[in-house]
Amino acid sequence: MAKDLTKREENYSQWYNDLVIKADLAENSAVRGCMVIKPYGYAIWEKIQATLDKMFKDTGHSNAYFPLFIPKSFFSKEASHVDGFAKECAVVTHYRLKHDPITNKIIVDPDAKLEEELIVRPTSETIIWSTYKNWIQSYRDLPILINQWANVVRWEMRTRLFLRTAEFLWQEGHTAHATYQEALEETEKMMNVYADFAENWLAVPVIKGVKSENERFAGAIETYAIEALMQDGKALQAGTSHFLGQNFAKAFDVKFTDKEGKLDYVWATSWGVSTRLMGALVMAHSDDNGLILPPKLAPIHVVIVPIYKSNDQLNLISEKALSIKKLLEKKGITVKYDDRDTYKPGWKFAEYELKGVPVRIAIGPRDIENNTVEIARRDTLQKEVHSIDNIDDYIENLLSDIQTNIYQKALNFRNDNTFSVETYEEFKQVLDSKGGFIKAHWDGTAETELKIKEETKATIRCIPLNELKEEGKCMVTGKPSKQRVIFARAY
Amino acid sequence: MAKDLTKREENYSQWYNDLVIKADLAENSAVRGCMVIKPYGYAIWEKIQATLDKMFKDTGHSNAYFPLFIPKSFFSKEASHVDGFAKECAVVTHYRLKHDPITNKIIVDPDAKLEEELIVRPTSETIIWSTYKNWIQSYRDLPILINQWANVVRWEMRTRLFLRTAEFLWQEGHTAHATYQEALEETEKMMNVYADFAENWLAVPVIKGVKSENERFAGAIETYAIEALMQDGKALQAGTSHFLGQNFAKAFDVKFTDKEGKLDYVWATSWGVSTRLMGALVMAHSDDNGLILPPKLAPIHVVIVPIYKSNDQLNLISEKALSIKKLLEKKGITVKYDDRDTYKPGWKFAEYELKGVPVRIAIGPRDIENNTVEIARRDTLQKEVHSIDNIDDYIENLLSDIQTNIYQKALNFRNDNTFSVETYEEFKQVLDSKGGFIKAHWDGTAETELKIKEETKATIRCIPLNELKEEGKCMVTGKPSKQRVIFARAY
Numbered sequence: 003m004a005k006d007l008t009k010r011e012e013n014y015s016q017w018y019n020d021l022v023i024k025a026d027l028a029e030n031s032a033v034r035g036c037m038v039i040k041p042y043g044y045a046i047w048e049k050i051q052a053t054l055d056k057m058f059k060d061t062g063h064s065n066a067y068f069p070l071f072i073p074k075s076f077f078s079k080e081a082s083h084v085d086g087f088a089k090e091c092a093v094v095t096h097y098r099l100k101h102d103p104i105t106n107k108i109i110v111d112p113d114a115k116l117e118e119e120l121i122v123r124p125t126s127e128t129i130i131w132s133t134y135k136n137w138i139q140s141y142r143d144l145p146i147l148i149n150q151w152a153n154v155v156r157w158e159m160r161t162r163l164f165l166r167t168a169e170f171l172w173q174e175g176h177t178a179h180a181t182y183q184e185a186l187e188e189t190e191k192m193m194n195v196y197a198d199f200a201e202n203w204l205a206v207p208v209i210k211g212v213k214s215e216n217e218r219f220a221g222a223i224e225t226y227a228i229e230a231l232m233q234d235g236k237a238l239q240a241g242t243s244h245f246l247g248q249n250f251a252k253a254f255d256v257k258f259t260d261k262e263g264k265l266d267y268v269w270a271t272s273w274g275v276s277t278r279l280m281g282a283l284v285m286a287h288s289d290d291n292g293l294i295l296p297p298k299l300a301p302i303h304v305v306i307v308p309i310y311k312s313n314d315q316l317n318l319i320s321e322k323a324l325s326i327k328k329l330l331e332k333k334g335i336t337v338k339y340d341d342r343d344t345y346k347p348g349w350k351f352a353e354y355e356l357k358g359v360p361v362r363i364a365i366g367p368r369d370i371e372n373n374t375v376e377i378a379r380r381d382t383l384q385k386e387v388h389s390i391d392n393i394d395d396y397i398e399n400l401l402s403d404i405q406t407n408i409y410q411k412a413l414n415f416r417n418d419n420t421f422s423v424e425t426y427e428e429f430k431q432v433l434d435s436k437g438g439f440i441k442a443h444w445d446g447t448a449e450t451e452l453k454i455k456e457e458t459k460a461t462i463r464c465i466p467l468n469e470l471k472e473e474g475k476c477m478v479t480g481k482p483s484k485q486r487v488i489f490a491r492a493y
Numbered sequence: 494m495a496k497d498l499t500k501r502e503e504n505y506s507q508w509y510n511d512l513v514i515k516a517d518l519a520e521n522s523a524v525r526g527c528m529v530i531k532p533y534g535y536a537i538w539e540k541i542q543a544t545l546d547k548m549f550k551d552t553g554h555s556n557a558y559f560p561l562f563i564p565k566s567f568f569s570k571e572a573s574h575v576d577g578f579a580k581e582c583a584v585v586t587h588y589r590l591k592h593d594p595i596t597n598k599i600i601v602d603p604d605a606k607l608e609e610e611l612i613v614r615p616t617s618e619t620i621i622w623s624t625y626k627n628w629i630q631s632y633r634d635l636p637i638l639i640n641q642w643a644n645v646v647r648w649e650m651r652t653r654l655f656l657r658t659a660e661f662l663w664q665e666g667h668t669a670h671a672t673y674q675e676a677l678e679e680t681e682k683m684m685n686v687y688a689d690f691a692e693n694w695l696a697v698p699v700i701k702g703v704k705s706e707n708e709r710f711a712g713a714i715e716t717y718a719i720e721a722l723m724q725d726g727k728a729l730q731a732g733t734s735h736f737l738g739q740n741f742a743k744a745f746d747v748k749f750t751d752k753e754g755k756l757d758y759v760w761a762t763s764w765g766v767s768t769r770l771m772g773a774l775v776m777a778h779s780d781d782n783g784l785i786l787p788p789k790l791a792p793i794h795v796v797i798v799p800i801y802k803s804n805d806q807l808n809l810i811s812e813k814a815l816s817i818k819k820l821l822e823k824k825g826i827t828v829k830y831d832d833r834d835t836y837k838p839g840w841k842f843a844e845y846e847l848k849g850v851p852v853r854i855a856i857g858p859r860d861i862e863n864n865t866v867e868i869a870r871r872d873t874l875q876k877e878v879h880s881i882d883n884i885d886d887y888i889e890n891l892l893s894d895i896q897t898n899i900y901q902k903a904l905n906f907r908n909d910n911t912f913s914v915e916t917y918e919e920f921k922q923v924l925d926s927k928g929g930f931i932k933a934h935w936d937g938t939a940e941t942e943l944k945i946k947e948e949t950k951a952t953i954r955c956i957p958l959n960e961l962k963e964e965g966k967c968m969v970t971g972k973p974s975k976q977r978v979i980f981a982r983a984y
Contacts, residue, residue, distance in 0.1 A: 041555035064532035
């Protein structure tokens with residue numbers, strides 16, 4: 003039935019890998035750690051892109067494009083930034099190949115060595131702030147609110163499709179502001195945009211918070227993040243928004259004259275989400291039969307499958323199917339009518355379940371007689387026979403229901419898998435037996451966090467923003483704590 | 494007035510550079526040969542992308558994404574392909590930086606040398622065909638109709654913003670077919686899509702044709718191209734579509750079983766346009782006052798500028814301006830109301846002329862009294878006073894007129910600058926005195942073409958497809974020729 007998909011209970015990790023490949027989302031390429039995003043996977047990414055792009059524009063941002071390459075010297079200007087990224091950089095050292103005069107093989111031309119090596123961008127703060135230096139003189143030039151859709155490269159040693167790849171696609175916003183306050187507001191605003199997108203489009207509930215020092219972006223003063231919980235009880239960071247303070251402005255000497263004529267460094271933010279969201283989408287909702295896609299991001303909303311024996315039957319069914327297709331398309335619903343005779347209905351049912359198409363309509367000869375169709379929803383696998391009258395309104399509401407239901411299911415799962423613990427023993431016991439988000443008191447030090455990480459592989463996912471500020475004592479050191487923080491093992 | 498733009502007559506090349514920078518389209522970056530595409534320029538590129546993307550999807554194509562990097566060995570598999578690109582490749586040799594233990598500077602870690610060097614894609618045929626090998630077994634897997642939006646790198650020595658940059662943005666279609674005929678039809682279809690886009694969106698008339706052997710894509714059997722003429726009489730290749738035959742299928746051993754069960758190599762095409770189109774757009778239409786943008790690709794269609802002395806006047810004008818804005822936006826027209834008090838109307842007029850906004854509406858106190866506005870069109874610089882009644886219909890028609898007029902002007906220019914010559918002497922004389930497209934007879938040999946290129950810097954832009962097949966004698970060798978071909982000096 004489910005096309006040899008490993009079951010989640012057997013091996014969650016293998017289930018994920020199988021699913022990404024069998025549902026035609028992506029595959030590993032011949033280049034170590036780099037993936038090929040296949041058309042079906044890319045169609046989902048295009049919907050993610052289009053939705054976020056509109057949200058960015060609605061909040062005043064414009065797109066632009068900056069170079070793929072960063073001169074090594076730029077990269078080194080912000081000390082903690084280079085420390086954060088140096089270990090995983092693809093480095094361009096030459097600009098020409100040639101035929102080896104002896105072997106006649108293609109070799110790198112040693113005479114074409116670059117004077118200064120170029121880093122393939124792992125993120126673009128340095129090249130962008132070196133550019134902003136020329137764009138900013140006065141407060142009149144601020145704010146700059148720019149986003150870039152781009153590919154970036156981080157030479158990760160252990161890679162997984164979508165979750166951690168050497169090359170990935172993302173957007174990176176880079177904004178410049180006249181004041182601390184404005185930059186901080188921008189940082190928070192974009193975290194909220196991400197949370198809105200995660201909950202209302204991806205249908206994934208998220209916790210908003212700030213990162214501990216250990217988990218902060220290299221070069222940031224504060225990193226805001228949204229954290230989601232996957233079905234195996236591991237956390238996934240689904241988006242980050244960084245308050246960079248004046249760090250990059252100082253590294254690249256970007257000053258502006260304020261209204262009073264005083265010179266000051268510019269305040270900065272950066273924020274990004276990546277194709278990693280595709281991994282979150284798969285892991286948050288899908289089941290042992292395949293993908294479950296939220297209707298708002300599904301490339302196909304409805305598939306119609308004819309059930310027939312004779313050509314005469316097929317003709318009658320096709321006529322009906324195409325009229326339903328037309329009706330639904332008028333409502334902006336994407337419909338595929340799969341009348342291929344090379345595959346049986348059962349095969350098609352399994353195929354579209356695997357691909358996560360939210361609604362399947364089957365039409366057989368008896369449906370034609372009764373003016374009905376069989377409607378199956380992917381999220382619950384429930385089937386029902388329904389009259390064709392008002393089918394368009396019915397399907398429209400059903401898609402909306404599915405979107406809500408998927409979110410609610412994920413929210414229930416998270417609520418059921420969020421635990422408060424008082425002691426380190428209890429923490430370890432819950433972590434190993436159940437996983438999930440664990441709320442615990444922590445003394446605020448990097449040492450304690452590192453100790454916990456080393457001993458349990460759990461990290462602080464975030465210091466939540468919207469939770470009760472309940473005081474307590476650190477579960478490890480007993481020192482005072484101002485609020486519980488969220489721990490989890492994470493992707 | 495025109496913000497220190499060099500005049501075309503003085504120095505066309507400088508005019509172009511000035512305009513690209515002053516109109517905020519793009520600028521050179523700190524990385525040699527790589528550009529920064531600024532928000533205004535990128536907004537035009539986004540319109541180009543959206544339009545083409547829809548055309549590709551309407552012709553049955555899907556988007557996907559393949560790796561940025563190509564293993565050197567892949568690159569070498571198609572002999573003429575590597576010969577074509579080897580001289581301009583960015584090569585990644587290392588994957589880590591580190592602190593030099595002695596100087597403490599950031600250096601490339603010599604221990605992190607890649608076993609096999611990676612080439613930053615200059616084009617993706619090799620990585621894509623190595624992938625297609627796993628996707629194609631039978632005729633049922635064909636055709637594959639995939640497009641990719643991506644950045645590519647060609648290490649050009651002499652670069653110019655948009656026209657020739659080390660990194661550029663483009664789309665590359667890569668299709669796989671069961672038959673010669675189907676692949677050839679696809680190649681021609683995509684050339685026609687490009688021509689449709691060039692003429693009806695960019696408003697640039699193009700000649701469709703095939704390339705001579707010298708100018709063919711490295712690895713292609715036949716290259717189809719659309720050729721445009723710029724205002725300085727030089728040609729610009731605005732898009733190419735390649736019939737690749739079975740070359741890449743053979744290089745990567747991609748075979749399929751046909752309906753009769755016979756094994757054969759797969760047939761291929763590839764086709765692309767790039768940010769170079771931005772250069773064509775600027776050079777084809779603009780004037781000494783700045784950009785002239787075709788309305789279909791202009792980020793802002795209409796700017797409204799208030800002319801006022803008192804705040805009371807401004808209030809009245811703003812009310813009127815915003816109601817006009819609303820009316821126009823209902824028709825899908827993009828309107829900017831520029832009521833900044835930090836700039837004078839004259840400055841704003843010059844600014845929006847520079848930026849190529851197709852229509853400017855000025856509203857002063859007398860207009861309020863008379864229920865009129867002053868409308869200026871950017872293409873002709875004509876001004877007229879017009880009643881506010883039905884302003885939305887009027888502007889909608891005006892934008893359509895401007896689109897047509899810009900195209901017609903470019904077509905007239907091309908007609909006036911296309912010459913037929915009979916002798917090589919005449920050829921050289923026309924080339925040096927007038928430039929333009931020169932139709933001449935050629936004997937069909939690479940030798941003769943190279944001789945002409947060396948002596949005159951003119952190349953065969955294409956062997957046109959839709960022209961009269963008039964026989965004649967090669968202007969250089971006197972050997973027989975079956976039709977005139979198009980020569981020009983080119984970008």
